[in-house]
Amino acid sequence: MRRLLLICLFGLWVPDEAWSQFNVLKGKVLTEEGHDGHAPGAHSGEASYIPLPGAYVRWSHDEASTTVSDGFGFFKISKAEVGDTLVVSMLGFETVGWVFNGESYVDIPLKAGVELASAEVVEKKAATQLSLLSPLDVQSLNRKELVKAACCNLSEAFETNASVDASFTDAVTGTRQIRMLGLDGKYSQIQVDNLPGPRGLSVVKGLMLIPGDWVNQIHISKGAGTATQGYESITGQINVALKNPETADPLHTNLYVNSAGRLEFNSVSSHQVSRRWRTAVLLHGLTNEQQNDRNSDGFLDTPMQKHFVVRNEWKFTGDRGIRGEYALTAVQTESAAGQMAAIDQGAAWSDVMGLMNASTNAWSAITTVDRVEATAKTGYVFPDAEWRSIGTQWSYYNHRQTQRFGSNYYDGHERFFRGNILYAGIIGNTNHSFTTGLSYVYNAFDEQLQFQVNDSMNVEYGVEREEQVPGVFAEYTWSGNERWSVIGGVRYDQHNMFGGMLSPRLHARWSVTENVSWKLAAGRGFRTPNPFMEQLGTWASQRQWYWGYDSQGLQPEIATNVGTNLTSKFRLNYREASLTLDAYSTWFENKLVVDLDQATNAIHLYNLSGSSFANTAQAEFNWDMHRRWDVRLAYRWVNAHTDRILGNPTEDPFVSKHRGFSQVSYASQLDEREGQWRADATFQWIGAQRLPTTATNPEPFDRPDYAPDFYQLNAQLTRQFSPEFSVYLGVENALNYKQDRPIIGADYGDNPVAQGDFNQFFDASLVYGPIFGRMFYAGLRWGILPPKKEQ
């Protein structure tokens, strides 16, 4: 039956194609700026762009010729005379006029324009979109998806997504980390507006400094990713597209408060400065001064903290093909966590840090981050040949992080610079396009550490490293056939410490039928480990650090990733549905192995000898079940192993082999003032996770080798009074699941813990589940929309 269907489709398709050669102009409408990191205006074929379905295409002189681009952005229109103008328009994009010159195929990129205040939009739009056409396995989460979990920053935004796991690093600092394809977030390349995002020393903490209300879209791309954006992507790329001066409303504000005492303010405002320049200011402030200890273990369940982040963006749109985006960001954070004995009940924030630093018999942790960031992107499209373009991307940051965890001190300083120059063009025609370029990375680290071994001895340790990596890359995209497309890329980087490194990348897409697409991805990547900041959670323990890599020196982590994805869109009970199946495998040539199983008072780091791999499989089903109801079901399986020395367990700790996910969303009909009720509930089952062994610890300091599986239920109710104003109320962890006795060495009412025992056994880093229990939150969003255009 399926075969018959295939033949039918194929049979229909061939004559259609032949006919089109003569009478029909075919083409494709896509976004001008791709999600995979090309400079604005840089062309490299369909792969870099998101196809735009539903754009209107017509000849300017003939209204009856109006046609609409299909689900893949493709359109067909009868040919007209050479010199006639094709008009392409779509909501949210600037209308384009294109002069016909006898071509038979054309790619028409649309530039995102000011979003219209469209009173009439009632058609439901999927909150998470899957592309059938891009060879890359990309999932795009838009605002509608992001507001389902109003709380709060990027590390929490993945709560409603099945592809990314989020968990706490430890039981005291409230820091969350993500995991993709069964591996830590450090193996994914996280980008902000297509430029390097949280990485280096901020690889874990950086996610907490991007508030959800700043974000316009998140593109999650599984597999090695594109070669044009560097060598660091192994398990995937996550590109966070922030609201920018062009797409942001004149004003958007958000207030948030939760039952743990966290108060947040976020805002984005945009302003047209002149005909060519637009600017936006983004603000984020967070404060939490409430002392929470629900499990009465004497430790704060959530840290007391203050965050302040400000970002200023500028966008330039020139008349002659020049476009630019420039941004400056400054970050300052302070957080305090640990035993409440160090501070008085109700101590003012201004005194907390001082009290903690002065307290000698209570364990506390203090972290500060100071960071500045500057980025510049400039693109130029050749006016006589719009398929040819040049783009430059510059980014710089200076990151300073100091922390004291108990009697261990850390002072880290990182400077990063990257320059990327891209040239995009075609070979003969637009079926063969390429992007090539040069990059240069400068990354300097200066980390000073001081560990207390015992009462009378401190060990000091310093890491000073300067990486300089010039690189060259090329990527070729073949899109000569609607059913097939291929992106092949390769980059060569000359690392000053590790020598020459080759990172090949390959992506292919086959449209089995119009609604079924099969993708393949393979690629290699490498990165330099920064264990002190990547193992942030380990600081919240008495574990001593041991470096087993001294003989070989610091080695890069190198891994290859291969995967496949089958996406099918279909109708179920007349309503749109999709089913995605994927499987990925990552194996390491070298890895900095983190071994917490050797002893309960040690963390061992050494280069891999033997094998390390992570295999994952995922099934996801989305169904637009009813005009007002959406359903998502997903299941994810991971098998991750790393050979450790001395026969220690090979199964990677803190990884749940099974995870089940279900989500139901409701949105009411819009009323006259465009008010709406929305409700979302996400229910998850997180399977058992192996924990580093504590079997050698005496009672009550030992814990099971496997964490029990548990359930998480999050729900949120939103009342939108008008597009300008909405309020929301939600609950996280509604089933009130709490990890049993999360901190080893804390007093859980069995017996007072002697100071000596605490010093020997304390460990708050063996965290697999929530600490705080049920948490309620509430917030509001208020803004000023752009003036409605005259109709």
Add this chain to the structure above:
Amino acid sequence: MKHLLILMALALSSLSYAQKKVEIEFQVSGVCGMCETRIEKALDVPGVIMAEWDVETKKAKVAYKTKVISEEQIHQLIANVGHDTEKIKATDEAYANVHGCCKYREGGGSCTGGDHENHDDHRPE
């Protein structure tokens, strides 16, 4: 896992709910994306499972439960918001209420040129 299965069963049970469903296709006059939204919104009523109007072919595809709503009623709902269907012509009163750019009776209205983006494409991105 058990809970997941229950949820899945619940979701699927709405399918097996024995009720007669019919899908029909018919011509509806209109011009642009704004018309599309208006037509589809008019059919956002109990009994209609799916309603889509194609601006290119001017065809409406509607799936509905025969016990809840009739084909006649569906045509009437569209005519009520000012769009002529194969079976029912909109009253002049209803037609007067459609937006200026959607005046299909006067030869296609004014969804042209640069005005396009203002009202012609109220579609999801």
